Amino acid sequence: MTVSGEAVKKRLDVFLLAYLTVQGAAVSRTTVQKFIADGLVTINGVMAVSAHYKMKAEDIVHLGFEPKTTAAVESEDIVFEVVYEDDDLAVINKPAGLVVHPAPGNAAHTLVNGLLHRFKTISTVNPLRPGIVHRLDKETSGLLVIAKNNESHLDLAKQFAAHSIKRTYLALVKGRVEYDEH
Numbered sequence: 001m002t003v004s005g006e007a008v009k010k011r012l013d014v015f016l017l018a019y020l021t022v023q024g025a026a027v028s029r030t031t032v033q034k035f036i037a038d039g040l041v042t043i044n045g046v047m048a049v050s051a052h053y054k055m056k057a058e059d060i061v062h063l064g065f066e067p068k069t070t071a072a073v074e075s076e077d078i079v080f081e082v083v084y085e086d087d088d089l090a091v092i093n094k095p096a097g098l099v100v101h102p103a104p105g106n107a108a109h110t111l112v113n114g115l116l117h118r119f120k121t122i123s124t125v126n127p128l129r130p131g132i133v134h135r136l137d138k139e140t141s142g143l144l145v146i147a148k149n150n151e152s153h154l155d156l157a158k159q160f161a162a163h164s165i166k167r168t169y170l171a172l173v174k175g176r177v178e179y180d181e182h
Contacts, residue, residue: 002060003015009056011055012041012043012051012053012055013029013036013051013052016032016061020063033051041061042062042064043059048061073127073130074116076113076114077114077117078111078113080095080111082118083143087148088147088149089147089152090146090148091146092111092115092146093143094111094141094142094143096138098111098138099111099138102128111144112131119148122148122149123147123149123150123152123153125147131146131153132146133145133146133153133156134160
Protein backbone atom coordinates (compact mmCIF):
# COMPACT_ATOMS: atom_id res chain seq x y z
CA MET A 1 0.00 0.00 0.00
CA THR A 2 1.26 3.47 -0.81
CA VAL A 3 0.27 6.25 1.57
CA SER A 4 -1.36 9.36 0.13
CA GLY A 5 -4.17 11.86 0.68
CA GLU A 6 -6.16 11.57 3.91
CA ALA A 7 -3.93 8.74 5.16
CA VAL A 8 -0.97 11.09 5.66
CA LYS A 9 -0.37 11.74 9.39
CA LYS A 10 -2.71 8.93 10.45
CA ARG A 11 -1.41 6.38 12.93
CA LEU A 12 -0.15 3.17 11.34
CA ASP A 13 -2.74 0.99 13.11
CA VAL A 14 -5.61 3.30 12.09
CA PHE A 15 -4.33 3.37 8.49
CA LEU A 16 -4.07 -0.42 8.30
CA LEU A 17 -7.46 -0.99 9.91
CA ALA A 18 -9.13 1.37 7.41
CA TYR A 19 -7.34 -0.27 4.48
CA LEU A 20 -8.19 -3.81 5.59
CA THR A 21 -11.82 -2.89 6.27
CA VAL A 22 -12.19 -1.49 2.74
CA GLN A 23 -10.65 -4.73 1.42
CA GLY A 24 -13.33 -6.73 3.27
CA ALA A 25 -11.06 -8.18 5.94
CA ALA A 26 -12.69 -8.68 9.30
CA VAL A 27 -10.08 -7.51 11.81
CA SER A 28 -10.08 -5.31 14.89
CA ARG A 29 -7.65 -2.53 15.77
CA THR A 30 -6.22 -4.77 18.50
CA THR A 31 -5.55 -7.44 15.89
CA VAL A 32 -3.82 -4.89 13.64
CA GLN A 33 -1.67 -3.79 16.59
CA LYS A 34 -0.73 -7.44 17.16
CA PHE A 35 0.32 -7.75 13.50
CA ILE A 36 2.63 -4.78 14.04
CA ALA A 37 4.01 -6.16 17.33
CA ASP A 38 4.57 -9.56 15.69
CA GLY A 39 6.72 -7.99 12.96
CA LEU A 40 4.27 -8.58 10.12
CA VAL A 41 4.27 -4.93 8.97
CA THR A 42 7.03 -3.08 7.14
CA ILE A 43 7.24 0.58 6.15
CA ASN A 44 9.58 1.35 3.27
CA GLY A 45 11.17 -2.08 3.71
CA VAL A 46 11.85 -1.65 7.45
CA MET A 47 9.92 -3.55 10.12
CA ALA A 48 7.40 -1.28 11.86
CA VAL A 49 7.97 -1.11 15.61
CA SER A 50 5.08 1.09 16.73
CA ALA A 51 1.37 1.29 16.02
CA HIS A 52 1.73 5.03 16.80
CA TYR A 53 3.91 5.71 13.75
CA LYS A 54 2.48 8.68 11.81
CA MET A 55 2.11 7.89 8.12
CA LYS A 56 4.06 10.06 5.64
CA ALA A 57 3.21 10.74 2.00
CA GLU A 58 4.58 8.01 -0.30
CA ASP A 59 5.34 5.58 2.57
CA ILE A 60 5.07 2.04 1.25
CA VAL A 61 3.40 -0.28 3.76
CA HIS A 62 3.51 -4.05 3.45
CA LEU A 63 1.46 -6.42 5.59
CA GLY A 64 2.81 -9.96 5.50
CA PHE A 65 -0.27 -12.07 6.20
CA GLU A 66 -3.53 -13.21 4.67
CA PRO A 67 -6.58 -12.16 6.70
CA LYS A 68 -8.71 -15.02 7.94
CA THR A 69 -12.36 -14.89 6.96
CA THR A 70 -15.53 -16.40 8.33
CA ALA A 71 -15.17 -19.08 5.63
CA ALA A 72 -12.84 -20.86 8.08
CA VAL A 73 -15.93 -21.63 10.20
CA GLU A 74 -18.55 -23.82 8.54
CA SER A 75 -22.29 -23.23 8.77
CA GLU A 76 -24.23 -25.98 10.58
CA ASP A 77 -27.85 -26.46 11.57
CA ILE A 78 -27.49 -26.21 15.38
CA VAL A 79 -30.62 -25.97 17.54
CA PHE A 80 -30.98 -22.91 19.79
CA GLU A 81 -33.85 -20.56 20.65
CA VAL A 82 -33.89 -16.97 19.39
CA VAL A 83 -35.50 -14.91 22.18
CA TYR A 84 -35.19 -11.49 20.49
CA GLU A 85 -33.99 -10.24 17.12
CA ASP A 86 -33.71 -6.92 15.28
CA ASP A 87 -31.46 -5.59 12.50
CA ASP A 88 -28.48 -5.09 14.84
CA LEU A 89 -28.53 -7.90 17.36
CA ALA A 90 -30.14 -11.08 18.50
CA VAL A 91 -30.55 -12.58 21.94
CA ILE A 92 -30.34 -16.35 21.95
CA ASN A 93 -30.83 -18.97 24.62
CA LYS A 94 -27.69 -21.12 24.59
CA PRO A 95 -28.37 -24.65 25.76
CA ALA A 96 -26.07 -26.33 28.27
CA GLY A 97 -23.49 -28.58 26.62
CA LEU A 98 -23.05 -26.38 23.54
CA VAL A 99 -19.59 -24.83 23.01
CA VAL A 100 -19.88 -21.15 22.01
CA HIS A 101 -17.07 -20.87 19.44
CA PRO A 102 -14.65 -23.14 17.60
CA ALA A 103 -11.34 -23.83 19.34
CA PRO A 104 -8.76 -26.62 19.33
CA GLY A 105 -10.68 -29.80 20.08
CA ASN A 106 -14.00 -28.19 19.08
CA ALA A 107 -13.66 -27.13 15.46
CA ALA A 108 -17.33 -27.79 14.67
CA HIS A 109 -20.76 -28.28 16.26
CA THR A 110 -20.57 -24.94 18.10
CA LEU A 111 -22.98 -22.07 18.55
CA VAL A 112 -20.97 -20.04 16.00
CA ASN A 113 -21.57 -22.76 13.41
CA GLY A 114 -25.27 -22.47 14.17
CA LEU A 115 -25.24 -18.67 14.03
CA LEU A 116 -23.74 -18.77 10.55
CA HIS A 117 -26.56 -21.11 9.51
CA ARG A 118 -29.38 -19.16 11.21
CA PHE A 119 -28.59 -15.50 10.42
CA LYS A 120 -28.21 -13.87 6.99
CA THR A 121 -25.77 -11.29 8.38
CA ILE A 122 -23.50 -11.47 11.40
CA SER A 123 -20.61 -9.37 12.66
CA THR A 124 -17.14 -10.17 11.37
CA VAL A 125 -15.09 -8.18 13.90
CA ASN A 126 -13.54 -11.48 14.95
CA PRO A 127 -13.73 -13.77 11.91
CA LEU A 128 -13.19 -16.94 13.94
CA ARG A 129 -15.96 -15.97 16.38
CA PRO A 130 -18.50 -14.15 14.18
CA GLY A 131 -21.28 -12.49 16.15
CA ILE A 132 -19.83 -13.39 19.54
CA VAL A 133 -19.52 -10.42 21.91
CA HIS A 134 -19.43 -12.42 25.15
CA ARG A 135 -19.74 -16.09 26.01
CA LEU A 136 -20.94 -18.65 28.49
CA ASP A 137 -19.11 -21.82 29.50
CA LYS A 138 -20.02 -25.02 27.67
CA GLU A 139 -22.08 -26.48 30.50
CA THR A 140 -23.86 -23.18 31.24
CA SER A 141 -27.20 -22.36 29.66
CA GLY A 142 -28.45 -18.81 29.33
CA LEU A 143 -28.97 -15.77 27.19
CA LEU A 144 -26.27 -14.46 24.87
CA VAL A 145 -26.31 -11.22 22.91
CA ILE A 146 -25.21 -11.78 19.31
CA ALA A 147 -24.01 -8.89 17.12
CA LYS A 148 -25.46 -8.98 13.62
CA ASN A 149 -23.17 -6.28 12.21
CA ASN A 150 -19.76 -4.81 13.04
CA GLU A 151 -21.09 -1.49 14.33
CA SER A 152 -23.35 -3.16 16.90
CA HIS A 153 -20.53 -5.57 17.80
CA LEU A 154 -18.16 -2.72 18.63
CA ASP A 155 -20.88 -0.82 20.53
CA LEU A 156 -21.82 -3.90 22.55
CA ALA A 157 -18.16 -4.71 23.27
CA LYS A 158 -17.67 -1.20 24.68
CA GLN A 159 -20.73 -1.62 26.90
CA PHE A 160 -19.52 -4.98 28.21
CA ALA A 161 -16.05 -3.53 28.84
CA ALA A 162 -17.55 -0.56 30.71
CA HIS A 163 -19.86 -2.90 32.68
CA SER A 164 -22.84 -0.75 31.67
CA ILE A 165 -24.82 -3.84 30.65
CA LYS A 166 -26.46 -5.47 33.65
CA ARG A 167 -26.21 -9.24 33.82
CA THR A 168 -28.04 -11.44 36.28
CA TYR A 169 -27.09 -15.02 37.00
CA LEU A 170 -29.20 -17.70 38.61
CA ALA A 171 -27.60 -20.91 39.79
CA LEU A 172 -29.41 -24.09 40.71
CA VAL A 173 -27.51 -25.96 43.38
CA LYS A 174 -28.07 -29.43 44.75
CA GLY A 175 -26.70 -30.08 48.22
CA ARG A 176 -25.46 -27.81 50.97
CA VAL A 177 -24.18 -24.30 50.18
CA GLU A 178 -21.30 -23.35 52.49
CA TYR A 179 -21.33 -19.57 52.15
CA ASP A 180 -24.09 -17.03 51.70
CA GLU A 181 -22.35 -14.57 49.39
CA HIS A 182 -23.45 -12.46 46.44
